[in-house]
């Protein structure tokens with residue numbers, strides 16, 4: 259798809275759909291406990307796939323590229339007594355790790371077999387009653403494994419105590435899970451090395467709420483922060499809270515500190531205005547540890563490149579096992595828009611900016627965030643985005659919204 263050089267329009271309002279992460283947690287909890295009404299559910303393909311899988315009677319479930327769906331369903335199916343299910347996904351999903359989660363579930367008494375390669379999907383899962391309640395898990399590879407255990411914890415006879423080994427990755431996602439459980443009336447505590455979830459008996463006790471409204475998706479909001487920063491015009495986004503339970507809401511601080519974008523909240527209406535500071539002076543370098551919010555790394559790299567600000571981002575080890583190896587993908591594609599980078603196992607650092615070629619063709623590697631994060635570069639120069647439809651994984655109407663704020 260060709261994006262001719264665009265201009266950012268001032269004061270346009272975009273309504274982004276519900277957070278994919280919150281929605282996917284709520285769907286699992288909704289099926290484990292009494293049904294409650296979910297408002298502003300994410301319209302992402304990942305959420306649709308999880309919803310379909312939970313409603314399906316089939317013995318084979320294919321969740322394509324949806325990482326959270328794969329990880330959350332692994333625990334969910336492990337406690338569906340009397341049912342055997344094959345849980346599979348796309349070719350990329352078959353390369354994304356799941357071993358730490360499977361090992362933890364097996365140590366609790368679950369019955370799970372690898373159908374192709376040890377440590378990777380597809381899995382054959384036979385649901386069982388789990389009575390053990392203490393488990394250890396490596397916290398370095400993906401927080402989704404831990405959330406997956408937390409989500410079933412209250413359904414286990416004796417609750418769950420999860421011992422965390424190693425450095426915790428993507429920790430705000432664990433806090434998000436705890437916040438959601440707490441809001442539903444399920445007791446959960448998190449310390450640096452231990453998470454506990456108490457059993458929540460369904461008999462006689464009701465969940466604390468019958469309605470849950472999902473805040474809109476902060477990771478999706480990042481592309482509009484990028485547009486506001488590069489285009490220096492105000493954009494209004496809905497429905498967001500400044501004290502969000504989504505870790506990616508840290509965008510507010512990052513874009514204020516490094517890109518001169520002020521976030522003004524209008525409480526009541528859940529609107530935020532992204533306002534460029536006209537006295538903004540570029541920093542000499544952006545230095546950030548993104549271990550807590552890996553999904554906004556691509557947005558920051560492209561924004562910094564468009565604005566020619568040197569950057570050094572660390573804490574990115576998990577990027578290698580996402581929809582694609584995002585560090586490699588960034589290195590290749592940033593070069594096309596005029597930035598030379600060095601990457602290691604968990605870092606990316608810009609070393610030089612130069613004037614890019616006339617024709618820029620961005621590859622997207624089956625990764626929605628590659629397409630969406632590079633799109634704002636069209637404010638600098640015409641670019642072409644390969645396979646633009648990849649955005650549907652998290653943000654199906656992204657291109658319509660992009661066209662609403664640019665011309």
Ligand SMILES: O=C(O)C1=C[C@@H](OP(=O)(O)O)[C@@H](O)[C@H](O)C1
Pocket residue numbers: 278279280326399400401402405427428431552553576
């Ligand atoms: O729990 C979640 O909803 C997520 C956790 C993060 O994954 P990791 O914990 O694997 O980094 C994040 O990257 C992903 O998009 C969503």
Ligand SMILES: C=C(OP(=O)(O)O)C(=O)O
Pocket residue numbers: 323324325326327553580581627652
């Ligand atoms: C990593 C992501 O998703 P998942 O792991 O759920 O596939 C993402 O949305 O950037």
